[in-house]
Amino acid sequence: MATTLSQGDRLTRRRIAAMDEALGHASDIVIADGVGAVSISEVARRMGMKPPSLYKYFPSLHALYDALFARGQRLENDFVAEAVRAVEPGLQGLLARSEACIRWAMTRDGRAFGPLLYWRPIPGFEPSPESFEPSVEMVDGFRSDVTEAVHRRELAPWADNDDTVRLLSTLVSGICSQQMANQPLASFEDGIFSSLTTSALTMFVRYHQEEKP
Template sequence: MAIASSPTGRVERRRAAVVDEALDHAVALMTTDGVGALSINEVARRMGIRGPSLYKYFPSRHAVYDALFARGLALQQAAVGAAVADVPRGAPRIRAGAAAVVRWAVEHPALAQLLYWRPVPGFEPSAATFAPSVDEMSDVRAEFAEAVRLGQLAPRADSDETVRLYTVVLAGLISQQLANQPGVRYADGDFSSLTDAAIDLFLSAHTP
């Protein structure tokens, strides 16, 4: 005998569906008109509802950006997780993770701009939304430490400074590609196609 779902469960599913649809339209709008062009009223119009109705789900424009940041971060981390799942620890996983980050950014330019640039004046992700990014950097830091332990990298690579420089390399590849060749595939980009070479060059500076 089937058990009917509770009213609370149905309301939550309905709310999640509305939020997902709104974010889908928001990404489409940012992709065509720019990240700063996001408008709650325009998103609502594309959904076939009135602007005030959407404020029940997002109290402000920045709340939409915060939800988009969370979505982008989750998608990026899922892509990286899938890319490194079967890769040996240490330097090989660092390389695979770097390529996954740049590839994801090229394939999701609107969300990538929100994650890696500051395209919206006054917007910063909330502490709760940004927390997974902090955890991600801890994982990257641990991978560098593991590469040192395995003898793949020199002891000096086990440092916060090295990890920060690693993020600078990735952010540079992403920014150059998105700024100069928007819409070009990862493998074909003048800058994104240099990802493997850039990471190898970076790691070679920390060879034992």
């Protein structure tokens, strides 16, 4: 049976559509001119509205950055989740998860949202707890795979700790950062830094398979 949307439903849909459009324009600006080029006035101009109208959806520039951060992290999480969907948990999941993060950083979405996720290019900006939650979920996925890898004796018992995840995060984000900064349009296989992924992960695994240093 057909139903009629209430005025509240219509307003909600319009609000969501407007916010999606604004974030699309903001990500285009990041790709073309960098994170610092994003402004309420420029996004509003591209939407054909006055800046005060955009403030109804984003009360400040930092609120717009916060929404960009949240969207980017969700997109990365989705990309990684798909990459590990059919992979055994444990070491294989850990390796697939790590490679997927680097591959995502080299996609259009990675170029649009990665600078906010991997760097801190905006003075005074920190993501809100709500927007940061997907980042926590990402780390939890890595942590779970580390624990499972130790349980399966794929990594040494001493590796089952947060420092192992932090070290892996440093390695992965370092490759992402170097690749984005120096050769953002390269393919994963041809990137001068991304092509080192297998070597870097092999060193990481061998280190965590040895007796505790």
